[in-house]
Amino acid sequence: MKDLPSDNLPEVILCGRSNVGKSSFINTLFNAKNLAKTSSTPGKTRSLNYYLVDDKFYLVDLPGFGYAKVSKKERDGWQRLITTFLQDRDQIVEAYHLIDSRHNPMELDYMLHEFLMKSGIVTTIILSKVDKLKQAEKSKAAKSIQGIFENYSLNENLFFFSSVKGIGKKQVLTKLTTYL
Numbered sequence: 001m002k003d004l005p006s007d008n009l010p011e012v013i014l015c016g017r018s019n020v021g022k023s024s025f026i027n028t029l030f031n032a033k034n035l036a037k038t039s040s041t042p043g044k045t046r047s048l049n050y051y052l053v054d055d056k057f058y059l060v061d062l063p064g065f066g067y068a069k070v071s072k073k074e075r076d077g078w079q080r081l082i083t084t085f086l087q088d089r090d091q092i093v094e095a096y097h098l099i100d101s102r103h104n105p106m107e108l109d110y111m112l113h114e115f116l117m118k119s120g121i122v123t124t125i126i127l128s129k130v131d132k133l134k135q136a137e138k139s140k141a142a143k144s145i146q147g148i149f150e151n152y153s154l155n156e157n158l159f160f161f162s163s164v165k166g167i168g169k170k171q172v173l174t175k176l177t178t179y180l
Contacts (some may be wrong), residue, residue: 016098018064
C-alpha cells in the first residue's frame with residue numbers, strides 16, 4: 001500500500017474472478033496486445049497494476065479471486081491486500097466488476113459486489129467473453145444479472161464485452177471518458 005501513487009488522481013478498478021478476462025479487457029481497450037499479461041492459467045495478476053490514462057486517471061487491475069494455482073498463503077495475502085486497498089483508498093471512483101457471461105455469478109462474485117456496495121463504490125458490471133454466446137444466451141445472461149444485482153441497465157452500468165470481437169469496447173470507452 002505504501003508504494004501506491006500519491007498524486008490523488010481518480011482510480012477506476014478492475015476486479016473479478018481469476019481468468020475472467022481482466023487483462024484481455026485492458027489490452028482491448030488500449031489496442032495493445034501485450035500491455036497486460038494474459039494467460040490461460042488463472043492467477044497471473046499478482047499485484048495491483050496501475051495504468052495511467054492520459055495523465056487524468058488510473059485504471060487499476062486487481063488480482064483475481066477464486067481459483068489460481070498458488071499457495072493458500074499467497075491467496076490470503078491477495079485477499080488482505082485487496083480488502084485494505086478497497087477500504088482505505090479514497091481515490092477509487094468506480095469499480096468494473098467483470099463476470100464471465102457464460103456462467104452464473106459465483107459466491108465470491110456476490111461477496112465482492114456486496115463489499116463494493118457497502119464501501120460506497122459505484123460499480124459497473126462487465127459481462128466478459130460474450131463472443132462465446134449466441135444472441136439468446138446473451139439476452140438471458142443480461143436478464144440473469146439484472147435479476148441478481150439490482151439497479152443495472154444494459155449499456156448504462158452493465159455492458160457486454162468481448163476482447164476477441166471488440167464487442168462493448170466503444171461503450172466502455174465512452175463511459176471511461178467521464179474521467180478524462
